[in-house]
Amino acid sequence: MPSAARLSLHVPEPSVRPGGKPDFSHVGFAPAGEARRPPVDADPAEFRDLAYSLIRVLDDAGAAVGPWAEALSAADLRQGLRDMMLTRAYDARMVLSQRQGKTSFYVQCLGEEAVACAHRKALAPGDMCFPTYRQQGLLIAAGWPLVDMMNSVFSNEKDRLKGRQLPTMYSAREAGFFTVSGNLGTQYPQAVGWAMASAIAGDDKIASAWIGDGATAESDFHAALVFASVYRAPVILNVVNNQWAISSYQGIAGGESVKFASRGHGFGIASLRADGNDYLAVHAVSAWAAQRARANLGPTLIEWVTYRAAAHSTSDDPGKYRPRDEGAAWPLGDPLERLKLHLIKRGEWSEERHAQMRAEIDAEVLDAARDAESHGTLHDGPTPSPASMFEDVYKDMPRHLREQRQQLGV
Amino acid sequence: MPSAARLSLHVPEPSVRPGGKPDFSHVGFAPAGEARRPPVDADPAEFRDLAYSLIRVLDDAGAAVGPWAEALSAADLRQGLRDMMLTRAYDARMVLSQRQGKTSFYVQCLGEEAVACAHRKALAPGDMCFPTYRQQGLLIAAGWPLVDMMNSVFSNEKDRLKGRQLPTMYSAREAGFFTVSGNLGTQYPQAVGWAMASAIAGDDKIASAWIGDGATAESDFHAALVFASVYRAPVILNVVNNQWAISSYQGIAGGESVKFASRGHGFGIASLRADGNDYLAVHAVSAWAAQRARANLGPTLIEWVTYRAAAHSTSDDPGKYRPRDEGAAWPLGDPLERLKLHLIKRGEWSEERHAQMRAEIDAEVLDAARDAESHGTLHDGPTPSPASMFEDVYKDMPRHLREQRQQLGV
Amino acid sequence: MVEAIRDALDVKMAEDQKVVVFGEDVGYFGGVFRCTEGLQRKYGKSRCFDAPINESGIVGVAIGMGAYGLRPVAEIQFADYVYPAYDQIVSEAARLRYRSGAEFFAPLVLRMPCGGGIYGGQTHSQSPEAVFTHVCGLKTVIPSNPYDAKGLLISAIEDDDPVIFLEPKRLYNGPFSGHPDQPAVAWAKHPLSETPEGRYVVPLGKAAVRREGKGVTVLCYGTMVHVSEAAAEETGVDAEILDLRSLIPLDIDAIVASVEKTGRCVIVHEATLTSGFGAELAAQVAERCFYALETPIRRVAGWDTPYPHAEEWSYFPGPERVGRALLAAMEG
């Protein structure tokens, strides 16, 4: 019989730290095509195994295999590749802009582009995403103008958020993109509430909620799962497991002993774990969950397994807490490269067309940046008026805010 | 392919309402002796089934059967029976006192006595329970003086809580009974923190956390599970599923589609579901979890399946929302009757000895009540001094409270 | 006042499909204080339903519903249990409109019983208004009688900003002068107990003069309106009693006008003194009426302790304490 005279505290620790040799054996990944695909109306109790496996479509050779392989057109896939490339180029430009002092802060999604870009394509117009600061791909895949996003990043005179928000905290109702909160997890129950409202109203719209591995530890995650399961809300509960919070790895959120997807089991929620670096898998799994929600069958929780290839934000230096070459060892590859390989393998793409598209995209981003910069950057050029600071606190400005605006003399 | 043109909101509803015929088929209960008993150091992933089954020891004929049957002495069991009878008699007296206006409010645990009484016996001195308002059985089984408890219920001059707390919100550090909070769920992460502290200090004490089915919906439940699993805290996470919150049934907390025990799975926490009306099962399962915790193997979550046989509190009338005869249909019987039957079957008890013990207990409760009442009741007789109202807000009374005490003129 | 609140919900639910009502025990049972009784039967389970016991979730989903376009009216069973929802209220509901450049907003009403006087002990007696009045983006409202309760609640539901709607539970079934030893009075005989049928509004941001007077201005709300009235009667002080009704937005004009007339000011609330809303009132009066004030502003409030169970009436700022402050204000 085991026994310990004295207790001791277990503190999870990543398998390696700076200087060590990267190791991802704990990710527990499986060959493409292996995971089964239940019908959308299956009882979640019957596929609990799918929270512990890994749904993958693209194999190492670039072939789409297994039951989750859908009949996506080459055009759609080329568009997907373009969305991801655009997201990456946009990010690179904004990081540069931040370094140049044109804004205060930026968050890129390097390596995670497939999750947001492919998911967006599985949704319908009118559906609402409740994203975190790392889902710019949702907006880009929705075709939202880059220049509008940049205006917000620069907090310039054309910023639709009037300079109020940190960069990357976009809001775009028309694009089905809910205003990003700086507070982790809060938007998760809100997404559930939005979905409940759609159900109450007898609508056919669904919601898509977003959270990171680290933030699943937040209590609002639980609130969301409770309400989603009790009322069978038409919502997709996305968990982006990019292995890291800021400096703390997913083990500190509980990932040492379980897969995050299994958090849904205690609620009877359909729970899937999928390769987040596989555009085809993300699309197929998202479409499955969307169909389930729209058929009034309730929520699906999806853990997207991916890797945060860059720093947490421009304020962060990951070299302080993980090996600098960790990304190179990431077993699920790069989402852009994998989709590119697939398209080439299908005979629908080539290195030349790829290089050409890249050039186009670079030009597009540059144009947008020039356009946005012409309306000002954080410390340079036109800004929103200080008077606007007092607007939108309430629908109608109450007397005490009018007085304060006067005091400021604007 | 299923599809719904329009979504609709699902709102869980108990199978019957007042006037209907009680139905407990959803409880999904199993014959005694069936559930297996893993070694305490088994990997929780290997016994997930135990969250969906029901660990029972006493069968309908009063025999102790199956792998969870322990070698508890007849003396221990007679003491257990006495603890439960005392708890029930104490409750009855306090409900009466409330009706007589001797206090404002009371919460009984009728029908749930086994859970707290048997659990307490599986703990060791120095362990700390973090109870709700319905775990008076923990105190009584610890041998805590009834008169002390009554003093608190009456908020009289001898109330160790100085009249500050609602009745049933006891605190008794020496008895390993943490101060009860009126706020649901808050004590759950505190218990985890206490257990973490014990581990940090290299101690051998464990914590026992308590929550109701309704309150598992609270976000602090999640916080507790996150911390308990990440740090493998030596804590027992008890969920008392007595089928009802106040007027809302366990389905509103998520029990419609899952067993609460399975909430532990998403955290890799050992999770068991047990018959809470079976003194032997409660003791055996609690002892297993305590051993596990003390061996530094981490937390165990236990769903105790029981039934709140009376009103939620003296402020409640359950006839408004459930059939008045629902309790009679409860399939897991009455914990006192079941243990009594077992003892009689073992030849260690008789109807006569039972009647005699009852009389003794009634006298003991009456004596304690007279004693306590001699020190005052809520509206009658001596009370704690108004001056004490200003004490213990801080360790040392700060100036502004001294001023306020002066203003009150006490 | 329970009936007035239920009536307001009924009127709005009948008039506007977008109004949904939910909270712990509010569905089939109709709420522990019976404020939603009958609404589920009348409007169906998807318009009035029980919520899981998770206040943060209740507010979080209400925000989502509001963003969708509904008008959620959520109940927190006791104001003492609103704190788990504080983040959703402060960081989310209050800021949604601002941070989204008015693309999204949360037109929700959070109803919650507050205040003591029912031997509820420290977790069924609190008055947390000040932790909301400090948060820009929220409106905070508290009625003192059935007429206002219905009219203010209808205003709150129609308002496009998030409204914290505090209901003094000691007033649910009758006015209360603060004398626990006197027999309980029903609303029936009170002039403000009559609520016109159907829709009417009491606007947010307008105080009401409950008693005219020239000697001293009393700023109060909720249960303390009745206590202050009793104190004025009992001391004979010529007090002008303002029932603020809405704390944010605040009717500063009415306050200034009265204090400039009387030259004296007593502020009364049941919440703990330090950093209570009375501090804001005192600060504003001190700043705006400096030259009119003849004696120091006095605050009468709950002591800076948790609300005790047995010593409830030593804690409650009753007519005697208010009366002493009135007399002191008259003296200087």
Place this chain on the structure above:
Amino acid sequence: MVEAIRDALDVKMAEDQKVVVFGEDVGYFGGVFRCTEGLQRKYGKSRCFDAPINESGIVGVAIGMGAYGLRPVAEIQFADYVYPAYDQIVSEAARLRYRSGAEFFAPLVLRMPCGGGIYGGQTHSQSPEAVFTHVCGLKTVIPSNPYDAKGLLISAIEDDDPVIFLEPKRLYNGPFSGHPDQPAVAWAKHPLSETPEGRYVVPLGKAAVRREGKGVTVLCYGTMVHVSEAAAEETGVDAEILDLRSLIPLDIDAIVASVEKTGRCVIVHEATLTSGFGAELAAQVAERCFYALETPIRRVAGWDTPYPHAEEWSYFPGPERVGRALLAAMEG
């Protein structure tokens, strides 16, 4: 100031095995502001460790640890993220001693960076002190310089009551007069940057006079101490500047003594105005110094809006706004 805070933790961890430090990113990495750097290496993983991202859980487990007998010092990564923990702080930490008749208590310290001035936008700039000062049972402390930071933090850790310890993040790396256009200054040259080695305490509840003067009393704390100093210099007003350091308990004697001397009072804080801690200060000064006051008390504070990103410097109550209030107070 970062070093001073780290030093205080180091001193206490070395001295007392019961002191444990945890929070998001505080372990291996040493905290996003580096306040806990090196502590894990020095004291081991079970004395200094990373916490899951759950502020309510962080405080909840800290309470349990405190009840066990440890002295937890938990970090909330930004004060803006403390709201999820509000219930554990208000309903639990603050009341444990009271409700248990002093059987249990929670000697925890909650450290959190507050305030703006780093382009952090609305969720990295808040100053939520007033939602704590309203809660009896809590102490609320905020240093303005390295010397005090170390001494106050040691006091807080040794204190048997729960302490909210706010750290103005704009002061982490140097004093700040509120002129963003002027080059950043390091602490090195500031007289209060020297922190004696080892243990020393600055007692909770004692204000410090940062500048003596006869014209007007300025009540302030945190970053605003430096801003007020700059305002006094720039306007030439003979201001007496009180750095409150601890809001609860409050050094009311020092405040009254100063206001009675000067007859004028300006209150400055970075938090939003309405129901801010300045309201309590104004209320107390108005009540206690009524006959000494020659001109109205004035409050300078953050506007009642969320802290905006781009317009940070229009929001920040800088020396110009404070200076205007000083001049106005002198004029009447």
